[in-house]
Amino acid sequence: MNGSQSITVDPKISSLRSLFPVLERQVHGKPLVYLDNAATTQKPLAVIESMDNYYRHYNSNIHRGVHSLSEEATAAYEGARERIARFINAASDRQTIFTRNATEAINVVAHSWGRANLGPGDEVLITEMEHHSNIVPWQIMQEQLGFTLRYVPITDGGLLDLSELDTLLNERTKLFAFVHVSNVLGTVNPAAELVKAAHAVGALALIDASQSVPHMPVDVQALDADFLVFSGHKLCGPTGIGILYGKRDLLEAMPPFMGGGDMIREVKMSGSRWNTLPYKFEAGTPAIAEGIGLGAAVDFLQEVGMDWIWQHEHALTSYAYERLAQVEGLHILGPEQRGGLIAFTLGEVHPHDLSAVLDADGVAIRAGHHCAQPIHDRLGIVASARASFYLYNTFEEVDKLVVGLEKAGQIFAF
C-alpha cells in the first residue's frame, strides 16, 4: 500500500480547510470528518459572508426599486448570474436560470418543455442510474401526457449498458435525460458522446450535472447540452438555489413554468406578455441572498481551480478505493474509475448501523438509498453506505473512515 507516503497533509488543503468554519467543530468529542459531500458540501467563509453582507448592508428587492439598495442588490444578483454562466461556459447569462435546485430545474423542463413537446407516441429516455429527481418528474408527466418512458440499463459493473442504445434512442425519442456522474456508483458517463447520440436521432439531451459541476470543469458548449442542471449547495453554495442552463432557442420557445411577478413584461386584464430570458422562468421574488452566495461559491471554486479539485478528489478516491477494498466483507458498488464518491455495503451490517458507529468517531457518511432506489433494486440490495469527498478532505480522513468501518465490522459480527 502506498498510503503511508500519501499521509502528509498538503499545505494547500490545510489552508483550504481553514476557510471552512464548520471543519473546526467536534462531533462526540472527535474532530469532524465530513464525508457526506454528495448530499451537500460545507460552506466557505466567502459564501457565508457574501450572504451576511447582503442582509446587513444592502438587503432589498431586485429588478424593481430605483433606490440605491435595490440597485446594489440587483447588481450583486445579476453579477452572480454572469459569473455562474461563465463558470459553465454558457454563451450568455440569459441562459442560466435560477431555480431552487437541480430537482426544480428538471421539473421546469418536464412541465414547460414537456407539455409543449411530448405526447402519445413520443419517448423520453432516462437511465437506471438516475437520482429520483430525474425519474419522478418524467413519471408524473408521462401520466399526464401519455408518452413512453424508457430506461438505459446498467451493467453489473455499474456502467451504462449502451449495447442497445441504437434501439433505445430512435426517431420517437424526444429527450434523453441522463446523469453525468452517478451519486451512488460514482460512474462518470460519457456525456458528450451521449448528447451526440441523442442529437443523431433528433432528440434533445438533458444532463443532470449535480455531481459533476462541483467536482470537475464542465463546459456546456463543449458538451453541446440542450439542458444542464445542478444544485448550488453541492458546490459550496447555499441551499435553495440551483441552475437550469438551456440553449437559447429552446428556452425562448418554452412557455413559462410559473406565473407571477418579475416574469412578465406587461400585464393587462385581457392577458399578459412574458418577460425576456432568464426572467420568464423566475416568477416572484427569487432567493436573492442565495444567488449572491452561489456567485461567491463559484468565485471560490475558480480560485481553488476545478482541475485541481478533480485531481485531488481523484487521488483521494483512488486511495479510498484501495483501502476500502481491503476491509473484510466490504463490497464497493460501481466501477473503479469514478468520481469522488464510494458507496458500499459491509457484510450484513445495515448502513444505518455503520453510519451510527462512524458518527461516534466524528465521521459523517450517508446511509440509505441516496434517492436512487432503482440502482439498489437493480443491484439487489436495500441500501448502502456512501462516503463522498470534496476539496477539503484529506488522506488522513480516509484512514479514519477505514478504522471506523473495521470497528463496525467487529461490533456487528455474528
Next chain:
Amino acid sequence: MDQLYREAILDHYKHPRRKGHIDGPDIHYHDTNPFCGDEITIELKVTDGVVVDAAFDGRGCAISQASASMIMEEIVGMSVDDLKDWGKEDILDLLGIEIGPVRLKCALLPLKALKAGLYGLDEWPE
C-alpha cells in the same frame, strides 16, 4: 455509540428471540420503512384477549431488529387491551437507550406493525 449499541441490543440483534413464524396466527401484519428499507412481519396468536404466541420476521438495522425481538419477548402473556395502550416510551424503556429523531423510526417500526395488527388496520393512518 457505546450507549446506542449497548450489550443487550447487540445480543437481541445477533440472537433475535421469536424470529420466524407461528402456526395459524390470528393476527398477521407486514410493514416497511421505505426510507431505509426495513421490513417487518408480525404474527400473533390471541386466546381470550391474551397474546399466547408471537413471532416476527424481517430485516433491518440493529435498532429495529432488537426492538422487534424485545417486543416479542415481552408481549407473550400480555392482554391485547394493555398492548393497545403501548406507546413510544414503552419501547424506549425496553431498549434502554436514548434515540435521535431519525433512528426513532427504526425503533418504532415493530410497534407500529404490532399496533396496526392489534387494531386490525389495513394500513397505518399517516
